[in-house]
Each structure stands twice: as structure tokens, then as C-alpha cells.
Amino acid sequence: MKYTSKQIIVTNSYEQQILEEKIYNHFLKLVSIESIEQMIERFRILFFQSSSYQTPEISTALERILQFPECEEQFNYILNRCCYILINYQQQHQDQKNVLEKLIQLFSQATSKSDYSYYGYCQTKKILELVRGFTHSQQYLSLKRLAALMNQGFESKSRSSLNQPLKIIIPRYPYLYNYLLLTPKSSTEYQQAIRKLQEQKQQKFEINLSRYITNQARIELCQFQQLQSVKQLQSIKNPTLLSNNELLLSIKQFVGKVEGRETYQDYAKRFLTYIKIPQPYHSFKDSFYEYLSTSFDVESQQIRVRFKEQLYKHLQNVMSENDNQLFNEFLMKKTCSKMLSFLIVNNQKQLQHYLFVNLIDNLGPIITTGLLLKILLVCQEVRPGLEQRFAILFNHYESSTQKKVQWLVKALENMQIALSTNFGRIDLSFIH
Numbered sequence: 003m004k005y006t007s008k009q010i011i012v013t014n015s016y017e018q019q020i021l022e023e024k025i026y027n028h029f030l031k032l033v034s035i036e037s038i039e040q041m042i043e044r045f046r047i048l049f050f051q052s053s054s055y056q057t058p059e060i061s062t063a064l065e066r067i068l069q070f071p072e073c074e075e076q077f078n079y080i081l082n083r084c085c086y087i088l089i090n091y092q093q094q095h096q097d098q099k100n101v102l103e104k105l106i107q108l109f110s111q112a113t114s115k116s117d118y119s120y121y122g123y124c125q126t127k128k129i130l131e132l133v134r135g136f137t138h139s140q141q142y143l144s145l146k147r148l149a150a151l152m153n154q155g156f157e158s159k160s161r162s163s164l165n166q167p168l169k170i171i172i173p174r175y176p177y178l179y180n181y182l183l184l185t186p187k188s189s190t191e192y193q194q195a196i197r198k199l200q201e202q203k204q205q206k207f208e209i210n211l212s213r214y215i216t217n218q219a220r221i222e223l224c225q226f227q228q229l230q231s232v233k234q235l236q237s238i239k240n241p242t243l244l245s246n247n248e249l250l251l252s253i254k255q256f257v258g259k260v261e262g263r264e265t266y267q268d269y270a271k272r273f274l275t276y277i278k279i280p281q282p283y284h285s286f287k288d289s290f291y292e293y294l295s296t297s298f299d300v301e302s303q304q305i306r307v308r309f310k311e312q313l314y315k316h317l318q319n320v321m322s323e324n325d326n327q328l329f330n331e332f333l334m335k336k337t338c339s340k341m342l343s344f345l346i347v348n349n350q351k352q353l354q355h356y357l358f359v360n361l362i363d364n365l366g367p368i369i370t371t372g373l374l375l376k377i378l379l380v381c382q383e384v385r386p387g388l389e390q391r392f393a394i395l396f397n398h399y400e401s402s403t404q405k406k407v408q409w410l411v412k413a414l415e416n417m418q419i420a421l422s423t424n425f426g427r428i429d430l431s432f433i434h
Contacts, residue, residue, distance in 0.1 A: 018070055021063040022080055028060050029084055033091045041088055042104045049081060050112065050133060068128060077132045079189075082141035086191030089148075095202050098195075099152045106149055109137050144192050147183065151199060168407055169400035174243070175414055176204040177421055180386075181393035207418065208428040210241035215253055215430055218246075242415050248368075249419070255368050256375065256420045257430045261296050266372065267424065269293075270379035283333055284325035287317045290337065293380075297365070297373040305364045312357070316344050338381040345374065346391040353398060359409060367412035375420045382425075392417060 033041055048055045048064065055061035067076060085105055092098045112133045136142055154173040163171075172182060179200045184193055217238040242249050259265055264272070273293045277286055291314055298309045320340050324333060347355040361370040378385055392414065399407045422428050 018067055018076065021067050022076075024063050025060060025080060026083060026087065028057065029087045030091070033087060038092070038097060038101055038104070042101070042108070045084065045088065045105070046108055049084075050108075050130060068132070074132060074135055078136050078139050078141055081133070081136050082139075082145075082189060083191050085145060086189070086195055090191065090194050090198065095152075095199075098198075099149075102145070102149045102152060106146065109133070109142065113137050140187075141189065141192075144188065148192070148195055148199070151183070164405040165403050167401050168396065168404055168410070171243070171404065171411075172396070173203065174207075175392075175396075175418055176200045176207070177389045177418065178393045178396055179203075181390050182396060204422070204426065207241060208422050208426050210239075211419070211422060212428050212430065214238050214241055214249075218250065219432065242419065243411055244415050248412075252368050252371075252416050252419050253423065253430060255372055256423045260372065261299070266375055266379060270376065274380055277329065277334075281329050282325065283321070283327050283329045286329040286333070287320065287325075287337070291317050294341075294373060294376055297369055297376065300365060300369075302364075309361070309364070317341075334381055335383050338377050338384045339387050341377055342374070342384060342388050342391055346388070347394050350394055350397075353394070355395060358395075358413075362409045362413055367409070367416045371413065371416040371420050374417070375424060379424065385425075 029041075029044075032044065036044070044056075048061060064080075067073060067080070070076065088101050088105070089098050092101055112130065151173055154170075172178060179196055183196050188196075240246055240249055244252065256266065259268075261269065273289070277289060295310050295313055298306050298313070300306055317337075320337055321333070327333070343349075344357065345361070346358050347353060358370075361373070365373075374388060378388060395410060396414070399410055404411055423430055
């Protein structure tokens with residue numbers, strides 16, 4: 003019986019999928035019961051010495067895959083996924099780092115050795131050549147990027163760092179990871195690794211921030227009571243790039259009572275209660291203007307009037323064709339999204355952000371961040387849009403020194419604090 007080329011391709015594809023799953027399941031089963039060293043050694047033997055692997059059916063499966071057409075691309079995918087199985091299934095951050103470092107070291111040795119003695123005999127040296135090919139792939143570049151990210155933490159501010167490019171401080175802002183480190187073509191395993199790292203970095207920041215603020219409160223209490231123990235409380239470092247005074251002002255703004263006797267969250271809840279009353283869209287926009295415009299109540303009348311006029315005119319023009327329609331959740335989301343475009347930046351192709359810079363220059367980064375926080379608190383669905391717009395600005399200025407874009411660094415730091423204190427697990431309610 004003869005098969006058509008199309009039938010052969012379908013048959014090969016199905017067989018290849020079965021063989022791949024056998025390899026993945028093999029690693030998934032072992033990663034929870036064997037040590038890091040054992041798993042790395044298994045990885046080395048299978049992908050660098052295939053024929054010597056201790057489970058013959060697995061090495062046979064890999065050898066069979068390498069006989070299919072276009073095996074190089076598929077080998078890269080298999081190798082990449084197995085790397086992330088070893089990384090993602092480690093529970094501790096330090097263990098993830100250890101696995102990743104050992105893998106990078108393994109690939110580095112593969113590219114530097116001119117002979118095959120370390121790896122043993124490979125079938126016509128094909129596997130080692132494929133491994134070397136993998137080290138020039140986008141998948142391997144992503145692995146190295148992840149390694150660099152894992153090795154960086156929330157370092158303290160220093161004068162020398164101000165002359166470093168903005169891009170080196172990306173680890174400080176987990177809320178940007180989805181937009182600066184992932185692409186639509188990122189593998190599922192890489193996405194999982196980045197999101198896991200995002201959670202770990204965010205948790206670490208919240209813990210460090212909570213410890214610092216609690217320690218500062220104790221210091222103030224000891225100073226007020228003139229206690230000698232104050233010296234023992236001054237060892238916890240400020241986890242941000244803000245000065246101590248800037249950080250404390252930021253915390254008080256985003257957690258404490260502002261614009262009267264309410265916190266931002268109280269103010270947002272009251273506004274949300276009011277707009278539940280059935281009303282036309284233009285009435286909602288008037289109320290939304292009143293809700294947002296109080297952020298411009300600064301001493302300078304010129305600044306106050308200028309920004310209020312800009313805000314009012316913009317809101318009047320937002321989806322004006324719907325002004326007489328009954329207000330609903332869809333209009334709320336669209337309005338808030340358009341406000342973020344207006345206040346920060348529209349998109350990658352429309353990079354005008356003069357208003358955002360002017361707001362920071364005239365109102366300061368804390369009040370400007372508070373204005374954006376007001377929008378998030380009434381419509382949390384637009385948070386990804388806000389994060390994406392900050393990522394657009396970060397990407398635009400990533401090669402600039404931190405010193406030249408201090409306005410953006412201050413905005414990034416304050417947004418990290420605002421998001422952590424209002425949407426994270428941190429509890430600083432005692433600031434009230």
C-alpha cells in the first residue's frame with residue numbers, strides 16, 4: 003500500500019508529537035523526585051550524548067525525532083521546553099537560579115569545546131551541532147535574559163547608578179515584565195517563568211517596603227519617646243530609588259487621607275456609589291471631571307486652571323456621540339482607557355507624552371501618580387493598559403541614563419508603590 007506525501011507528513015507529525023510528549027513526561031516525573039544535580043546530569047547526557055542515556059526508550063525517542071525533516075527547529079523547541087521544565091518546577095527562587103546558571107554553563111561549554119571528549123560519541127556529531135545551533139536561537143537568548151533578570155535585585159540608589167542606562171533597572175518594576183520581556187511569540191514555558199519571577203519580585207518588594215516603613219514608624223516613636231533603642235532600628239534599607247522623605251510622602255499619599263478626610267480608596271468608593279444612579283453619559287463625564295480635577299488643586303492658580311481646562315475639554319470630546327446614551331460599564335472602561343492615553347501616552351506609534359511630562363514637572367510625580375491611581379480604583383480593568391503605557395515610555399528611554407530621565411524614574415517608582423499599597427498584599431493601614 004502506497005502513501006501520499008500528505009499522509010506521510012500527517013503520520014510523521016503525529017508520531018513526532020507522541021515522542022515529544024514521552025520526553026516531556028519523563029522530565030516532569032523526575033524533576034520532583036531527583037536533585038538539581040541529578041536532573042542537570044540527565045539533561046546533559048540526553049541532549050549531548052543521546053546514546054548513553056540511562057533510560058533507552060527516551061534516547062531512542064529523541065534519536066527518532068532527529069530523523070524527521072526540519073529536525074533543527076523542533077530540536078530547539080524540545081530543548082527549550084525541557085530547560086523550562088527544570089526551571090519552572092523548582093519551588094525556591096534560589097533553586098531556579100541554580101538550575102538556570104547550570105544550564106547556561108552547560109551550553110557555554112558546548113560552544114567552547116573543540117572536541118567531543120566531554121560529551122562522548124554522538125551520532126555523526128549531529129546532536130552537539132544542534133546544541134550549538136540552539137545557542138544562536140531566540141529561545142536561548144530568552145534563557146540568558148531570564149538569567150540576567152534573576153541575578154538582579156532591588157539595589158539601593160547610588161551616584162554611580164545614575165550614569166547607567168535606564169534599562170538596567172527593569173528588575174525593579176514587575177508590573178512592566180509582561181510588556182518588556184514577553185512577545186506574542188514567546189514560548190509558553192518562557193511566559194510561565196517570567197510570570198513566576200514577576201510574582202516573586204513583587205512579593206519581595208512588598209515585604210521589603212513593609213519592613214522599611216514599619217521600621218521608620220518605630221524609629222519615629224523611639225525618637226518621640228527619646229528611647230535609646232533607636233540606634234538598633236536603623237539598619238533596614240530603603241527598597242526604592244526615592245529618598246527617604248520622598249518615599250514616606252509617597253506612602254502617605256497613596257495610603258493616607260488626601261484631598262480632605264478620605265483616602266484614594268474611600269474617594270473612589272464614594273464616586274462609584276454615585277454613578278450607579280442611572281444617568282446619561284454626558285452627566286457621568288461631568289462627574290468624572292469633578293472626581294479627577296481635585297488632583298489639580300495646587301497653590302499655583304495658573305497651573306490649576308490650565309490643567310483643569312485641558313481635562314475638561316478632553317472629557318467633553320471623548321466619545322461625544324454617546325453623550326445622550328445611558329451610562330454603562332462599557333462606556334466606563336472606554337472612557338478610563340482614553341484618559342490613560344491622554345494623560346500618559348497613546349501607543350508605540352504615537353509617542354507624544356508632553357502632557358505627562360508637564361504634569362510631573364508641575365504637580366510632581368506623587369500627585370501625578372495619584373491622578374492615575376484614581377482612574378485605576380474606579381476601573382481596575384484598565385490596569386494592563388496603564389502598565390503597557392509605562393512600558394512604552396520605558397522602552398523609548400531605555401538607552402538614556404537614569405540621570406537624564408529622573409522624571410520617569412520617579413514616576414516608575416511611585417507607580418510601583420501605588421500599585422503595591424492599593425492592589426498588593428501589603429498592609430500599611432497604620433499610616434492613617
